[in-house]
Amino acid sequence: MSDLGALLRKAREQRGMTLDDIQDLTKIQKRYLEAIEEGNYRILPGTFYVRAFVKNYSEAVGLDAEEVLRLYNNEVPAPVTEQVVEPMQRPRSARTQSSDRWSKWGFKALMWSFMLLIVVVVYVFAINKPDDEKTDTVDQSKITDETNQPDSNKNNTDKPADGNAVKEPDVVQPDPEPPVTPPVTTALTLSRSSGRTDYYEMSTSGTHKLELKVSGGACWIGVKKTNSKGESLLSESLQDGDTRTFEVDGPIYVNVGRADLVEVSIDGVVVDDGNKSGPRKLQFDPSADAVPST
Numbered sequence: 001m002s003d004l005g006a007l008l009r010k011a012r013e014q015r016g017m018t019l020d021d022i023q024d025l026t027k028i029q030k031r032y033l034e035a036i037e038e039g040n041y042r043i044l045p046g047t048f049y050v051r052a053f054v055k056n057y058s059e060a061v062g063l064d065a066e067e068v069l070r071l072y073n074n075e076v077p078a079p080v081t082e083q084v085v086e087p088m089q090r091p092r093s094a095r096t097q098s099s100d101r102w103s104k105w106g107f108k109a110l111m112w113s114f115m116l117l118i119v120v121v122v123y124v125f126a127i128n129k130p131d132d133e134k135t136d137t138v139d140q141s142k143i144t145d146e147t148n149q150p151d152s153n154k155n156n157t158d159k160p161a162d163g164n165a166v167k168e169p170d171v172v173q174p175d176p177e178p179p180v181t182p183p184v185t186t187a188l189t190l191s192r193s194s195g196r197t198d199y200y201e202m203s204t205s206g207t208h209k210l211e212l213k214v215s216g217g218a219c220w221i222g223v224k225k226t227n228s229k230g231e232s233l234l235s236e237s238l239q240d241g242d243t244r245t246f247e248v249d250g251p252i253y254v255n256v257g258r259a260d261l262v263e264v265s266i267d268g269v270v271v272d273d274g275n276k277s278g279p280r281k282l283q284f285d286p287s288a289d290a291v292p293s294t
Contacts, residue, residue: 002039004054004072009037011061015220015237015257016279024228024255025235026056033057039075051076062220062237184293186267188284197281198273202266204293205286210246210254213263214238220257227253227283254282267293 012022023030032053035043041050051069054076058065069076187203202208212221212234223234225248233246237257246252256262259280264271266284273280 002075004068004075005037005039007068007072008054008057008061008063011058011063015061017061017220017257021255021279022057022060025060025222025232026053028053028056041076060235184291186269186293188266188269188271189287196279197283199283199285200266200271201287202284203287203290204267205250205290206293207247207249208252208284208293209267210248210252211265211268212238212244212254213265214240214242214261215263216240216261217258219261221262222255224253224255226251228255228281251286252282252284254284256280256282 012019019030019033022028022033026033032044032049035041036050036053036057041047044050044053054069055065058068184204186208189201189203191199191201193199210223212223214221218237218239220237221234221244222232223244223246224230224232230251230253233248234244238244252266254264256264257279259273259276259278264273264282271282273282
């Protein structure tokens, strides 16, 4: 085993992670990770991938990748540089320049023709518009004259025989109170456990608030959407007192190096992990009868 491989393996074991965990985080095949730890770089696909794989491995276990590559520069093979040949551009011929000039003039002529057509259409529309407005005005005046005819009989019937108008009291209708909708809270139920992974069902669907609090020491945490192979939202070592909050729509996957140093909560509901000191993986999925969260 090489010195670099021993360093990476020691950092991985201190965080309670396996090669399968590193494979999930970095997407590097497990056999390549084993070759890096053993210093057997010949089975890797190329010298360029050696430095890239070592850098990703170092970041996954919380080490400074640039510092690791600098300290073990003699052990890691340098990538082979490739010469880049710039294509030569042929000079444009006089015929091509002339064709481009005619194309520009043709485009300008087409644009001016289009503008002239728009002016003609607007002019024709402006000429015909006053007659339409005049006709509409006459029709509206006729309708108004026929509608606003005073009804003398109605005014006479509203008054009593002695000539004094009777005013009815105003009745104020109270505004209806809006219905009160009780808030929907999220309940977590442990459905099953497989290896180091605990599967929880959430009683609500939609967007959930995931909150992680670290206390008592440093701990590596990984968070992904949907499942262990989903989009990565967090992959780093958090220090004592650090807090991370995420708004996630749908299933959530959480991987912690030490469960006793991290408090995990969904929508304010704290997950009971038994205060175990080892690593733990949590998968949160909406239940089959989940209701929309508010």
